[in-house]
Amino acid sequence: MLYFFSIVLLLLLLLSYGPRVILSSSHCSTITATKTFKKCITLPTQQASLAWTFYPNNATLDLVFFGNFISPSGWVGWGINPTSPEMTGTRALIAFPDPNSGQLILLPFVLDPSVKLQQQTSGTPVLLSRPLDHIHLVSSSVAMYGGQMATVHDGATVQIFATLKLPSPNKTKIHHVWNRGLYVQGYSPTIHPTTINDLSSVTTIDVLSGSTVSERHDHNNIDMIATLKLVHGVINAVSWGIMIPIGTVIARYLRAHVQALGPCWFYAHACVQLVGFLLGSIGFGIGIRLGELSPGKVYGLHRNLGFIAFCLGSTQMLALFFRPKTTDRYRKYWKSYHHFVGYGCMVLGVVNVFQGFEVMGESRSYAKLGYSLCVSSLIGVCIALEVNSWVVFCRRAEEEKLRKEGNLMQGIGCDHSSSTGSHI
Numbered sequence: 001m002l003y004f005f006s007i008v009l010l011l012l013l014l015l016s017y018g019p020r021v022i023l024s025s026s027h028c029s030t031i032t033a034t035k036t037f038k039k040c041i042t043l044p045t046q047q048a049s050l051a052w053t054f055y056p057n058n059a060t061l062d063l064v065f066f067g068n069f070i071s072p073s074g075w076v077g078w079g080i081n082p083t084s085p086e087m088t089g090t091r092a093l094i095a096f097p098d099p100n101s102g103q104l105i106l107l108p109f110v111l112d113p114s115v116k117l118q119q120q121t122s123g124t125p126v127l128l129s130r131p132l133d134h135i136h137l138v139s140s141s142v143a144m145y146g147g148q149m150a151t152v153h154d155g156a157t158v159q160i161f162a163t164l165k166l167p168s169p170n171k172t173k174i175h176h177v178w179n180r181g182l183y184v185q186g187y188s189p190t191i192h193p194t195t196i197n198d199l200s201s202v203t204t205i206d207v208l209s210g211s212t213v214s215e216r217h218d219h220n221n222i223d224m225i226a227t228l229k230l231v232h233g234v235i236n237a238v239s240w241g242i243m244i245p246i247g248t249v250i251a252r253y254l255r256a257h258v259q260a261l262g263p264c265w266f267y268a269h270a271c272v273q274l275v276g277f278l279l280g281s282i283g284f285g286i287g288i289r290l291g292e293l294s295p296g297k298v299y300g301l302h303r304n305l306g307f308i309a310f311c312l313g314s315t316q317m318l319a320l321f322f323r324p325k326t327t328d329r330y331r332k333y334w335k336s337y338h339h340f341v342g343y344g345c346m347v348l349g350v351v352n353v354f355q356g357f358e359v360m361g362e363s364r365s366y367a368k369l370g371y372s373l374c375v376s377s378l379i380g381v382c383i384a385l386e387v388n389s390w391v392v393f394c395r396r397a398e399e400e401k402l403r404k405e406g407n408l409m410q411g412i413g414c415d416h417s418s419s420t421g422s423h424i
Contacts, residue, residue, distance in 0.1 A: 027042065028040035028041055028042045028049035028050070028051060028066075029049070029051065029066070030051045032051075032064055032143075032159060032161075033143070034143075034161075035062070035064065035161070037051040037052055037053045037062070037063070037064065038052070038053045038054075039051065039052055039053070039054075039207075039210040040052070041205060041210065041212070043176070043178065043201070043203060044200065044201075044203060045197045045198070045200050045201045046067065046068065046178065046179075046180060046197065046198070046201060047068060048065065048066060048067045048068070048178055048201075049065075049066045050063060050064070050065055050066070050176065050205070051063065051064050051066075052064070052207055054172065054207040054208060056169045056208070057169075058165075059165060059166040059167070059168060059169040060138070060163065060164070060165055060166070061163070061164045061165075061166055061174070061207055062162075062163050063161070063162055063163075063164075064159050064160065064161050064162075065078035065159070065160040065162075065178060066145070066157060066158075066159055067157070067158055067160070067178060067180060068155055068156065068157055068158070068180065069152055069153065069155065069156045069158065069180065070155075070180050070181075070182060070193075071181075071182045071183060072097075072152055072153050073096075073097065073182075073183045073184060074096065074152075074180060074181050074182050074183055074184070075094050075095065075096035075180065075181045075183075075184050075189040076094070076095050076096070076158050076160070076178075076179075076180045077092045077093065077094035077095070077109070077178060077179055077180065077181075077189065078092065078093055078160050078162075078176070078177070078178045079091050079092030079093060079109075079111070079176075079177050079178070080135055080164070080174055080175060080176060080177070081175040081177055081202075082134045082135055082175075083175075084175060085175040085177075085202045085203065085204050086175075086177070086202060087111055087177055087179075087202065088111060088112065089111065089112050090110075090111045090177040091108070091109075091110055091111075091132040091133070091134060091135050091137075092108070092109045092110075092111055092177065093106055093107070093108055093109075093140055093142075093160055093162060094106070094107055094108075094109055094189050095142040095158050095160055096184045096189065097152050097184075099184070099186060099187065104142055104143075104144060104152065104158070105142070106140060106141065106142040106160065107129040107187065108129060108130065108131060108132045108137075108140075109127055109128075109129055109130065109189070110130050110132060110133065111127075127188050127189055128188060129187060129188070135164060136164060136165035136166075136167075137162065137163075137164055138163040138164060138165055139161075139162070139163045140160070140161060140162045140163070141160075141161045142158060142159065142160050142161070143158070143159045143161070144156060144157070144158055144159070145157035145158065145159060172206050172207050172208040172209075173204055173205070173206050173207075174204065174205055174206075174207055175202065175203075175204050176202065176203055176204070176205055177201065177202045178201050178202075179192045179198060179201050180192060180198075181193070194299065194359075195358060195359065195360075195361040195363070196229075196359055196360050196361045197361045199299075224293075225290065225293055225294065228286055228289065228290055228293070229290060229360060231283075231286060232283055232286040232287055232290060233356055233357075233360060233362075233367075235279050235280070235282055235283035235286070236280060236283035236284075236287075236352075236353060236356065237353050237356070237371055238279065239275075239276045239277070239278075239279035239280035239283060239349075240276070240280045240283070240309060240313075240349030240350070240352065240353060241349060241350055241353035241371060241374075241375070242276075242374060242378075243272055243273075243275060243276030243279065244273065244276045244277070244280070244313070244345065244346050244349050245346050245349075245350065245375075245378055246272055246276075246378065247269055247272035247273035247276060248273075248342060248343065248346050249378065249381070249382055249385070250265060250268050250269045250272060251265070251266075251269040251342075252385075253382075253385040253386075253389065254268065254269070270320065273316070274317070274320075277313050277314075277316070277317055280309075280310070280313060280349070281310070281313075284306060284310045287303075287306055291303070299359045301355060302352060302355045302356060302358075302359045305348055305351065305352040305355060306352055308348055309345055309348040309349050309352055312341050312344055312345035312348065313345050313349075315341055316338070316341055316342055316345060319334075319338055350375060353371065354368070354371075357371075
């Protein structure tokens, strides 16, 4: 059963990566209702694109960003980071419907570490608009695709126009950052979704040649990160998400139901858990490496759950070396600790696998469906075994009760016979 679950999950994870190539092959456009640009490029996430015209004689960049709303009350933003390809430090233009008039507006925001967060009555931190610095923005505007009659709705396309003066005609590599969110508080955008696609919305484009820097220099690095993500997901799903729970099931049910095997249940439990932990340690190490290769991207919940599960798993492995003997008076305390930590590690591992699907943007993939079916099947097996355990327990208790009553009646009968014989 373990090998079947692992193979099914591996195939589904591999198949779930197929459609991404198709999505990234959509065409960009250089034509808008008001301007025509010379070059365009499809951005790697969120079905966004960018068109521009660069004038080397005066180092002027005229561009338009095409993005999509994901909510009628949401926002779409594009910006430039003057120093590095990451969100922190970006000078952004963010479009959203005016809360009072409903008209589409465009406001500037600076996303540097000194950004002040204002606490509203709801307690939600919001971003405050402020003038842009470190970039020379000549003009900017926003328009809905479809003209003035178009309205903001889920999937609506917005066009953010900007004209910039570059520091030098030779500095043509621009770090572009873009994203979108679900809603706005007043005139302040709230945090955007944190899937892998949303956190990867950044690229560096050479506006003179029209190619991305990653296309020319970082193909191997991008391919390596994608491969590591896939390996990380598969290994952790199989180890923390399947093998550790199966090892726990073996310890709880095989011991009681297959008494004829003797201590074989223990060796099976220890072997499955040990292999699962070793594989999980490899997956954990790959996750650490992915964090190092992806600066500026922090998946807080997924990362913290991974660390906690790994620490609990490491503690469980110490049971192989510090397990008290059955005659030791501390044995019962050790068993309680071992059970509590083991169940906690199992639950955290499964929860973090589902969190990993969210981080990788696979929340609606066949891989997640396949893993959910595996977990559901395992839960069904546990329920059946648990019911059977209680049936066996109640039956044995009843048999023990009848045996005691039989012995008692037999003892009374013997006493009566003895007293009768003595009277005779």
